[in-house]
Amino acid sequence: MRAIARVTLQSIADRLGVSRMTVSNAFSRPDQLSDALRGRILAEAESLGYLGPDPSARSLATGATGAVGVLWATELRQALSDEVSARFLGAVADELAPSGLALTLLPTRAEGTVVLARDVAMDGAIAFSCDPRLPALDWLQRRNLPLVYVDMTAPRGQVSITIDDRGGARAAAQHLVDLGHRKVALVTPGFGPDAGPTPGPLPEAARQLRVIAERHAGWMEALMAAGVEPTLVNQPKHVADAGEGARLLFASSDRPTAALCLTDVIAQAVLAAAADAGLRVPEDLAVVGFDDHPLALRTRPTLTTVRQDVDAKGRAAARALLRLIAGRADASLSRPRNRCLPVQLQVRGSTQAGFSRTE
Template identity: 45%
Template sequence: MSARPTLATIAEAVGVSRMTVSNAFNRPDQLSPELRERVLATARQLGYAGPDPGARALSRGRTGTVGVIIDAPLTLAFSDPAAVQMLHGVASVCELEKLGMSLVPRIAGTDAELVKTALVDGFVVYCVGDDDPRLDAVRARHLPYAMIDYEPGKAERTVNVDDREGARRTAQHLVDLGHRRFGIVLGWENPATSVADALASMQYHVDRERLAGWSEAMQAAGVPFGSVPLASAPGFDRAAGRVAGGKLLDRADRPTAIVCISDLMALGVLEAAAERGVAVPQQLSVAGFDDIPAAARAGLTTVRQPHQEKGAAALRLLLDTTTPQASVLLPTELVPRSSTAPSP
């Protein structure tokens, strides 16, 4: 098999210097149109596709690409409605700034390596846990980065929504409807059986804030939050919500209201209720968080958050070289729908 053609190979074939060939690809204004076309034609004949993009990026000190680190497999970036909208926000700013976007997913065993080798100018980091090994890899790159859904003060640039207030309003809405027997649905198979244990083991800022918001409203109404039952299941989708919801609905002291960490989980709880013949909202109220499109179709009471603006705001912070430290807190909005009603 013949060796891969190089700049030197082309230079010899054309009878020019290696620098002249390089200029034909990288600085065309340095050559006459005729000479440049002769170099490019020879390159095509020899099967040379052009300079290596990684080497070109290193020589320029800039790639023109932003990395987006997500805390899930790559398929979730295209299937989870909240993630899709966040990425849309990042992409909208990329288009304005003429930048590319590279996704860096979670892949067991190679998480940090993907960060170390990513050809990017900076990172937007979306909803990762406190102990995520990729954070050390990001910091070791000495590139700018902005965190979404991460505790303010623990990074120079953070973008969050008011998760605590959104959750508090949800619980207050249910309290005002007369509910006092609650259940909580979490994701990712949280082994905790009590609120205290859940808080101690939670690695995600978003989870802690939502749990704290529910706690504020329930405890103010005299509900002993420490005894509110928790349920979870592997994953963070409808199937996980159906399993976790089933655990709560199969209890002898079945809740009259269930608050869920996300809309996808809440939609699964609605399915679990339907399977058991539990009428929503007559016998059970269910509330989610996110206001994904499917929530409106299902009549799900939820908390609306600006997913697209989270992504856009994070990239704007990343690109703003005049403000090295900034924390953005976006508002949330309670959206009552038909899945909640007065306590039976």
């Protein structure tokens, strides 16, 4: 449904009496022709309303598409914070943009994901904290695309960018132990609806999600070493449920004195529930989050949490992917290495009296 015949390289070439290749070079390889001619070509193109080479045609000819995909776990989005995801995406996109690559979202929640993963043109992809058993992930692998796994345990030989979830969680739990807590609740999705007061091992489904599995493992390591058995486990399916779950938690006769939360967003819900139950934080209940989400500073008391640098994670993932893509063309480049970014415990008001008001 184009009103007029499309302007192509050839049509410009014809009007100027030069070869099509020369016009192509005027746009893509300015050093291949004289400035004078290039100027005439660009002027003619402008007057004809030509906008530059057609992206699809160029992709076909060059083999590069100008975009990389992100397999995005929208289910986990409910457990992790959207803000963290958005920040990550922003960091990746920013790091990619100078090289002219855009970021294509392949949300896993939608029905069409397999089709997307199979049919959308891309030069590489990032799998961001999604279930490793996802069919769409299979397709990306079969397409033999450069692939970076973020917050996931990568298959052998694949590149992963992770953070030290386990170490951070261990530090968080150890912090509570050091404060003398012996009745500690774990507030995390990943256990089934039948999760009892004392948690068993993580069910298979949760074990697949590295973020949950590792943080859980870290907590358990520190607690077990101290002889503390987590007394209660609460399994919010959505963040919205976390508050409701926390209320149940506090109603228990054997109320915990501290809560380890999978994320800051969940911790915030626990704080709100504690306030509603008339519990003082940190005196009656200590609360620890994870991520150092911006909101950890906006709660009152401020939230003790484990800081991760989402921005750095995004940039590292983008750089690793760029390296992989470059490696396709130049086999002499070394493969990017797996990276595990450090995290750091941030002690604030929700576990230490006196921290409430100040940073």
